[in-house]
Amino acid sequence: MDQSIIPDIIVGRIPLYLRELTRMAEEGKVITSSHELGRRLGISSAQIRKDLSQFGEFGKQGTGYNISFLVEQLRRVLKVNKVWNVVLVGVGDLGRAIAHYTGFLDRGFRITKVYDSDTQKIGQRVGDFTIRDVTLMVNEIRREKIRVAMLAVPASDAQSVTDLLVEAGIRAILCYAPVSINVPEKVKILYIDPVLHLQHMTYYLP
């Protein structure tokens, strides 16, 4: 493993490998191979071996990979061998669904605060949370040194709320608003827009 930077496209596949390996572990499997993992994911075995080798030597020739060991290593690589506190901003229908989702915790994330700007909603409960006033957000994120945010506000508010998150010290944003946002270099942002995926697929339909 050399010291050069690891390509982002490879980093982006590691969570996928981790997810499938976790699934295999749940199925009771103990050992796997780059071939088996590749077949399950639709990825070539060569690519999987090359990707994993960027981060260490995790396998044994002739045998393959010990699944629980590899899971542990990939969780360490991705820094999800701890739990990140996350704020959720925006409690519309989608924010509500995110707040109720129970699949974050065992994959490294825990929502700890939920914000909205609607005075009708502030103080109401959503799942385990009380909806907080977004005007408190910057100070609270700062005080609790939170680094990760999920953004489920209307597109028209996404840039201004993002600016606040960045000001508060957030360094990773998952944005559900269907709009491109500007952030400083040091801040990571990724997007979820289901319609982009649907339009990508309809290109291929007759």
Added chain:
Amino acid sequence: MDQSIIPDIIVGRIPLYLRELTRMAEEGKVITSSHELGRRLGISSAQIRKDLSQFGEFGKQGTGYNISFLVEQLRRVLKVNKVWNVVLVGVGDLGRAIAHYTGFLDRGFRITKVYDSDTQKIGQRVGDFTIRDVTLMVNEIRREKIRVAMLAVPASDAQSVTDLLVEAGIRAILCYAPVSINVPEKVKILYIDPVLHLQHMTYYLP
């Protein structure tokens, strides 16, 4: 424009261009350039010109692109100059949020049927829909020749429900279950798993 197949990675960027151009049109802009569009999307102008040129000659030297014309052309390319009927399967919190979402229609999609297997939910309303029994699904999709599905069922049901969708004639699936699904070659499937994105970003955090 030659007759060879257009790389999928290019096809996947067209919806993004379309989204930003639509936004520009809403802002009242009439003309844009590959430079301006690239700046707004964080993409090089060369790449945008190259991508667009795969599908036709949409611009004018010295002037740039007429936004509404380009929007119209890209909608045609992506086949969203019509509205696709879509079925939604699974009415948990996430399915409920999807059913309420109003952002599909003007981007080429309309949910027409919503299914679940839970007898407690069947017959209840969600947004404008009555939740239907999933056992009716295959026949109804066939009868109405629906080609696009959104899947918001538990991971444990995702493969079996997908098999039904494929059997019914669905050709494009947007899967929200955090699990890799097997589909025949002719069927397109894309995934949304927010945790994959979060883990991708935490790799870069200190």
Added chain:
DNA sequence: TAGATTGTTAATCGATTAACAATC
């Protein structure tokens, strides 16, 4: 040992960028 599979190198393949003639 025989068979299997890794990690890595080199070769191939594909995507992005730079540069510029054409032209609005």
Added chain:
DNA sequence: TAGATTGTTAATCGATTAACAATC
């Protein structure tokens, strides 16, 4: 005309795959 921007070609850059020695 002068300035700007496209569409395209060639060069560069980066990602994937094939192949295999090492070795379990």
